Amino acid sequence: QWIYLSGEYVNKNEAVVSVYDHGFLYGDGVFEGIRVYEGNIFKLDEHLNRLYDSAKSIMLQMPYEKEEMKEIIAETVRKNELETAYIRVVVSRGMGNLGLDPSSCSNPRVVVIAEALALFPKELYERGVRLASVSSRRNRPDVLPPQVKSLNYLNNILVKMEANQAGVDEALMMNDQGYVTEGSADNIFIVKNSTIYTPPTYLGALEGITRNAIIDLANEKGYEMKEQPFTRHDVYVADEVFLTGTAAEVIAVVEVDQRPVGDGKPGVITNHLLSEFRKITTTDGYK
Numbered sequence: 001q002w003i004y005l006s007g008e009y010v011n012k013n014e015a016v017v018s019v020y021d022h023g024f025l026y027g028d029g030v031f032e033g034i035r036v037y038e039g040n041i042f043k044l045d046e047h048l049n050r051l052y053d054s055a056k057s058i059m060l061q062m063p064y065e066k067e068e069m070k071e072i073i074a075e076t077v078r079k080n081e082l083e084t085a086y087i088r089v090v091v092s093r094g095m096g097n098l099g100l101d102p103s104s105c106s107n108p109r110v111v112v113i114a115e116a117l118a119l120f121p122k123e124l125y126e127r128g129v130r131l132a133s134v135s136s137r138r139n140r141p142d143v144l145p146p147q148v149k150s151l152n153y154l155n156n157i158l159v160k161m162e163a164n165q166a167g168v169d170e171a172l173m174m175n176d177q178g179y180v181t182e183g184s185a186d187n188i189f190i191v192k193n194s195t196i197y198t199p200p201t202y203l204g205a206l207e208g209i210t211r212n213a214i215i216d217l218a219n220e221k222g223y224e225m226k227e228q229p230f231t232r233h234d235v236y237v238a239d240e241v242f243l244t245g246t247a248a249e250v251i252a253v254v255e256v257d258q259r260p261v262g263d264g265k266p267g268v269i270t271n272h273l274l275s276e277f278r279k280i281t282t283t284d285g286y287k
C-alpha cells in the first residue's frame with residue numbers, strides 16, 4: 001500500500017511523521033474522509049472546498065492548489081489500484097518547536113491514505129442503528145467553528161465512548177442549549193408527518209457533504225425539507241430518524257434512548273433517500 005507523504009509515495013510501513021509535528025503534539029491540522037465508488041471519487045470538489053475552508057479558518061497555508069491536490073488524491077487511488085475505497089486526507093501544521101505557537105512550523109504535512117473500504121455490514125442498513133444521548137456537548141460555534149474539520153476530535157471520541165458504554169451504535173449529541181446537533185461523525189435527520197428536518201450547522205454540526213447531498217435529493221424528489229432546530233423530544237417522537245456521513249452513507253435509526261423510532265424498523269423515506277443516494281455515488285464526482 002502506497003501512502004502519499006508530502007511529495008512522495010512511500011510504503012505503508014515507512015509512512016511516519018515526526019513527534020514534533022504539531023498535528024501530533026496538539027491536534028493542529030485539518031482532515032477529510034472521502035469515498036471512492038467504482039473509480040468515482042465521490043463529491044471530490046465539495047470535500048476539497050471544505051478542506052481548504054477549514055485550513056483557511058485556522059490560518060494553515062495549504063502547500064498546493066486545489067487542482068494539484070485533486071491530482072495527488074486521484075493518483076494515490078490509482079497507485080493503489082483501488083476501485084472502491086476510503087480516502088483519508090490529513091494536513092497538519094507540520095514540524096515545529098514545543099509550544100503552541102505555530103509560527104515555528106514552516107512546512108505543513110500532507111498525507112493521503114487510500115485503502116480498501118470496510119463497508120458497514122448490510123444487516124446494519126436492514127436492522128438500523130440505536131442511539132443514546134450523551135453528556136458531552138458539541139463545542140460552541142464561537143469557540144471552534146463546527147464547520148472546521150480539525151484534527152481535534154477528542155470531543156467526538158468521548159461521545160463515541162459514551163455510546164459504547166451505553167451499549168448502542170451511535171451517540172446523539174446536543175449543544176449547550178440542548179438542541180440536537182449531530183452524531184459522533186454523522187449528521188442527523190428526522191422525519192415528522194412527511195417533512196424532513198435537519199439541524200442548521202450553526203447550532204454545532206459539521207456541514208456534511210452527505211448531509212448536503214441528501215438535502216439536495218430530498219428537494220429534488222419533492223419532499224418538504226427544512227433546516228430547523230429541534231430537541232431530543234422531537235427525535236423521540238419522530239416517525240423516522242436517520243444519520244448521514246461518508247462512512248455511514250444514509251443509515252436508519254430505529255431506537256433512541258430506548259424508545260423505538262416509529263415502528264422500530266427503517267422508515268420508507270429513509271430507504272427511498274438511501275436508494276437515491278446510492279444512484280449518484282458512481283456518477284457525481286471525479287474519475
Ligand code: PLP
Nearest residue numbers: 185186187206208209210245246
Ligand atoms: N459530523 C462530523 C463531526 C463528522 O466528522 C462527519 C464526517 O466527516 C460528519 C458529520 C459527516 O460528514 P460527511 O458527510 O462530509 O462525511
